[in-house]
Amino acid sequence: MNSTLIIIPARLASTRFPAKPLAPLIGADGIARPALHYTWQAGLAAARKIGSNARCVVATDDERIAELCQAQDMAVVMTPxxxxxxxxxxxxxxxxxxxxxxxxxxxxxxxxxxxxxxVAALATLIEADPSLAMATVAVPASPAVLAHLQSDAAAGRVGGTTVVRSSTGRALYFSKSIIPHVPPGTVPRENVLLHLGLYAYRPAALQDYASHGPVPLELQEGLEQLRFLDAGLPVGVAVCEAPAWEMIELNNPTDVPLIEAELARRAGLEPA
Structure with a gap:
C-alpha cells in the first residue's frame, strides 16, 4: 500500500459505559491514563508495522475527546x-x-x-486482491471459546460475532448467532470463526457504504458490516492466530480490571 490512514472512531455516548474513551486504565507501568491513549498506542504500533506511509487519526463528535487528543498530541478530526x-x-x-x-x-x-x-494482515490481504472492497479479521474459536459461545446462546445472551466465508476467503455472512451450526455434542468439522471488529476499506467502498444507507439485516443483527454484503461489495476475511493475550474490548465498567490485567500480561510477553 502506498498510503494507509488508521482512523480511530471514538464517541462519548454509550449506553453501557458513558464516556468510556476517557475512562482511566492502569497500564503495565502502574500509571493510569485515558482508555483512548492505549488504543492510540495500538494504532501507532500498527502504523509502524505497515510502514512509513501509514498514520493515525482519532475521529470524534465530542469536544472533550478532541481536547484530550490535542493535549496528548493525538491527531483528531471532528465528525457529525x-x-x-x-x-x-x-x-x-x-x-x-x-x-x-x-x-x-x-x-x-x-x-x-x-x-x-x-492490522498488517488486513493491509496485506486487501493489497493482494484488488477486487476486495473491504477486509476484516477473524480468529478460530478454540474449544473453550466455542463452549462459551454455546453457553451464552443457551442462556439467551450474545457472546460474540461469528463469520462464515467461502473457499476463496470471502465473507458469506456475519451473525451474532453461532455459524455454521454446530449440533450439540459434536465436534465442528471446520473451525467456527470468531469475528473481530477491525476493518480495512478502500475509500470508494466507504463512500458506497455511506450512500447505501442502513439495511434490514444490518439493523436486525446489529452488525454494521452486513451493509457491505447487502450492497454486493466483496469482503475478505483474514484468519489470524489468536494472540497470547485476551483481546477484551472496553464495553462495560467491569471490563476495566480485565483490560488492565491484559495490558500487564501483554507487556510481559512482548519483546523489550
Missing part, C-alpha cells in the same frame, strides 16, 4: 453526531479531511488490545 456506527464515522472523517489514501483502517476506540499484526 449523526454517524450511526464506526464505519460511517470513518467515511465522514475521510470527507472532512479531504484525503484519498489507498487504504483506510477502522481501529475501534474501545479495542486497546488489538495486535499490530492483525
Amino acid at each position: 453526531e449523526t454517524c450511526a456506527n464506526g464505519t460511517e464515522r470513518c467515511a465522514a472523517a475521510l470527507e472532512v479531511l479531504g484525503e484519498q489514501p489507498d487504504l483506510v483502517v477502522n481501529l475501534q476506540g474501545d479495542a486497546p488490545l488489538t495486535p499490530a499484526a492483525f
Whole structure:
C-alpha cells in the first residue's frame, strides 16, 4: 500500500459505559491514563508495522475527546453526531479531511488490545486482491471459546460475532448467532470463526457504504458490516492466530480490571 490512514472512531455516548474513551486504565507501568491513549498506542504500533506511509487519526463528535487528543498530541478530526456506527464515522472523517489514501483502517476506540499484526494482515490481504472492497479479521474459536459461545446462546445472551466465508476467503455472512451450526455434542468439522471488529476499506467502498444507507439485516443483527454484503461489495476475511493475550474490548465498567490485567500480561510477553 502506498498510503494507509488508521482512523480511530471514538464517541462519548454509550449506553453501557458513558464516556468510556476517557475512562482511566492502569497500564503495565502502574500509571493510569485515558482508555483512548492505549488504543492510540495500538494504532501507532500498527502504523509502524505497515510502514512509513501509514498514520493515525482519532475521529470524534465530542469536544472533550478532541481536547484530550490535542493535549496528548493525538491527531483528531471532528465528525457529525449523526454517524450511526464506526464505519460511517470513518467515511465522514475521510470527507472532512479531504484525503484519498489507498487504504483506510477502522481501529475501534474501545479495542486497546488489538495486535499490530492483525492490522498488517488486513493491509496485506486487501493489497493482494484488488477486487476486495473491504477486509476484516477473524480468529478460530478454540474449544473453550466455542463452549462459551454455546453457553451464552443457551442462556439467551450474545457472546460474540461469528463469520462464515467461502473457499476463496470471502465473507458469506456475519451473525451474532453461532455459524455454521454446530449440533450439540459434536465436534465442528471446520473451525467456527470468531469475528473481530477491525476493518480495512478502500475509500470508494466507504463512500458506497455511506450512500447505501442502513439495511434490514444490518439493523436486525446489529452488525454494521452486513451493509457491505447487502450492497454486493466483496469482503475478505483474514484468519489470524489468536494472540497470547485476551483481546477484551472496553464495553462495560467491569471490563476495566480485565483490560488492565491484559495490558500487564501483554507487556510481559512482548519483546523489550
